[in-house]
Every structure is written in C-alpha cells, then in structure tokens.
Amino acid sequence: MDKKFPSTFDNYDYENKHNRLVPSSPCPVLFGIRGKNEKDLIKAKSMIKSEKIDRWIIFETNQGTDDHLQRKNIADVKPYDSVIVKGTVCKKPYTLEGGHVIFSVKDKTGVIDCAAYEPTKKFRNLIRELIIGDNVEVYGGIRKQPLTVNIEKIKIITLKKLIEKIENPVCLKCGKHMKSKGTKQGFKCKICGLESNKPLFKEKKRSIHTGFYEVPICARRHLSKPLKRIKKPS
Numbered sequence: 001m002d003k004k005f006p007s008t009f010d011n012y013d014y015e016n017k018h019n020r021l022v023p024s025s026p027c028p029v030l031f032g033i034r035g036k037n038e039k040d041l042i043k044a045k046s047m048i049k050s051e052k053i054d055r056w057i058i059f060e061t062n063q064g065t066d067d068h069l070q071r072k073n074i075a076d077v078k079p080y081d082s083v084i085v086k087g088t089v090c091k092k093p094y095t096l097e098g099g100h101v102i103f104s105v106k107d108k109t110g111v112i113d114c115a116a117y118e119p120t121k122k123f124r125n126l127i128r129e130l131i132i133g134d135n136v137e138v139y140g141g142i143r144k145q146p147l148t149v150n151i152e153k154i155k156i157i158t159l160k161k162l163i164e165k166i167e168n169p170v171c172l173k174c175g176k177h178m179k180s181k182g183t184k185q186g187f188k189c190k191i192c193g194l195e196s197n198k199p200l201f202k203e204k205k206r207s208i209h210t211g212f213y214e215v216p217i218c219a220r221r222h223l224s225k226p227l228k229r230i231k232k233p234s
Contacts, residue, residue, distance in 0.1 A: 001033075005044045008035035009064060009226050013217035016121055020217050021048070034063055036229075066225035069139060075109035079144035082223075085112065086157075089134045093127050101127045102148070105136060114138050114149040120215040127151070129208045133160030141221070152224040153214040162204040169196040 001011055010020050011033070021031040030050045035041045038058050045056065062068075068082040077083055090111060091104035099118035104111055116127040130136070137155040142148070168177045171189035178187035178196055186197040214220070214227050 001044050001047050004047070005035065005037075005040040007037040007040045008033055008044055009228050010034050010217050010220065016216055016218045018216075018218035063222045064225050064229055065223065066139070068141075068223045073109040074105070074107050074112045077112060077142055077147065077149075079142055079147065081142040082140070083142060083149065084137060084139050085149065086137045087112075087135070089130050089132050089136060092132055093130055095124075095128070099124070103127065103130055105138060112147060112149060114140070114151055115143070116151050116215070117219075119219045120151070121219070123151075123213070123215045123219070126208060126213050127154075129206070130156075131160055131162060134158065139224075151215065152221060153212060153227070155212050156208065156210045159206050159208070159210060162206055163201050164204045165199045166202050167200045169198050169200060171196075 001008060012019055012021070021033060023029050023032075030053065031048060033041050033044050033048075035044065041058060069084050070082065071084045071086075072081065074085055074087060077085065085105065085107065087105035087107040089103055090106040091113075093101050093103040095101050101116045101124045102113055104113050106112075116124045118124075135157040137157060138149050138151055139154065140149045140152040143150055168180065169187050170176065171178055171192065171194050173194055174189055174191045176189065176191060178189045178194075180186075181188050181195075186195055187199065188195045212227050212230060214224075217226075220226070
C-alpha cells in the first residue's frame with residue numbers, strides 16, 4: 001500500500017513492526033486508512049484482507065496536520081498545551097530509569113524540559129546526541145508535572161561545534177609531549193621545564209545533522225504531521 005499509494009501515510013511501522021491501520025481496542029472498527037487523496041483511499045481499501053466489512057465511510061479529519069500546535073515562548077507554555085518552542089539546549093540529555101531521555105532548552109523568556117519517552121524507541125538515540133549550545137525547535141504536548149514537552153518531532157536548526165582534546169602540547173625546545181600538572185593547571189616539559197596551557201584540539205564530527213526528525217509511527221499522535229507531509233506540504 002505504501003508503495004502503490006504514496007498519498008497514504010502512517011500505515012505501518014516497519015522498524016517496530018506495528019500495524020497502525022488497526023485499532024488496539026476491541027471495537028467495531030476493523031481498520032482506518034489515512035491519506036490526502038480520496039480515490040487512493042478507496043483503492044487502498046481493496047488491498048486489505050479483513051473480516052467482512054458491513055459499511056465504510058470517508059470523512060475529512062485533522063489527523064496528520066499539526067493543527068493542535070501553537071508557537072509559544074517558553075514562559076507562556078501551560079500544562080496540556082500543544083506547542084512549538086524554539087530555543088537552545090542548555091542541559092545535556094540524560095536517561096531516567098525506565099529509558100526516558102530528558103534535556104532542557106531555553107529561550108529569552110525561560111527554560112523547559114523536553115522528553116523523548118521510552119515508547120519513542122530509537123528516536124531517543126538521536127536525542128542523546130544533542131549537546132549544550134545546539135539550536136532546536138521542539139514540537140509536542142505539555143505534561144503538567146513536571147512541566148515537560150513530550151516530543152512529537154524536533155527540528156535541529158544549528159549544531160554547535162564539538163571540540164575535543166587530542167593530545168598534550170609539544171615542547172618547542174625538546175619536541176616531546178608535555179605532562180599535565182593537574183586539572184586546569186596546564187602542562188610542563190619534564191626535560192627542560194617549559195610550560196604551556198595550550199593542548200592540541202580538533203573538531204569532532206557530530207553523528208547527527210540539521211533538519212527534521214520524528215518519533216516512530218508506533219509512538220505518533222494522530223494529529224501530529226508526519227515528515228512525509230512536511231516535505232510535500234498538503
């Protein structure tokens with residue numbers, strides 16, 4: 001269905017083997033297909049093998065539209081809002097017992113925690129790669145206590161350069177690597193006694209890139225707009 005009717009979306013989560021077409025509750029609804037083209041929906045319906053269908057209907061909905069989201073300054077965010085907040089990572093991601101990953105962002109008005117909960121699966125690995133100084137835009141619903149953005153998707157706007165020490169400075173007289181004198185005390189050549197405070201650094205390549213990232217289909221809210229529809233606005 002995904003290949004034959006690309007106008008449909010959120011049918012199946014291949015990575016987590018989750019059938020998104022079928023309700024999880026024991027209700028009279030056999031399945032539901034989401035899409036932007038009603039003719040494609042009718043054709044896609046015929047591809048599904050199911051119990052006998054008594055009746056079916058096509059209706060217009062705001063699923064997959066992001067209609068629930070409002071852009072807000074962090075200071076204006078309230079419990080149960082659904083928001084887009086833009087800010088800078090100010091507390092690096094850490095993992096709670098149970099697998100939830102939390103980090104904080106700030107803007108000129110305040111600071112708020114953001115969470116990639118355990119059901120978001122591998123999406124959490126992306127979040128763990130954020131560092132202090134990255135500029136991001138976070139989309140999601142607001143948990144009341146503690147006030148937290150439950151991430152639906154995230155746009156990484158800019159990535160801070162990650163600089164790491166690769167070796168101690170080399171003595172200009174002896175050509176040998178200096179030894180550390182202790183934490184934040186600089187370096188000293190053991191042969192001639194020359195001192196330096198400048199170890200050698202290099203920029204470390206980041207494993208993530210700028211752009212949009214979303215939680216897997218199995219963890220997606222019905223209203224959340226898939227990246228598939230953002231890249232091809234509809």
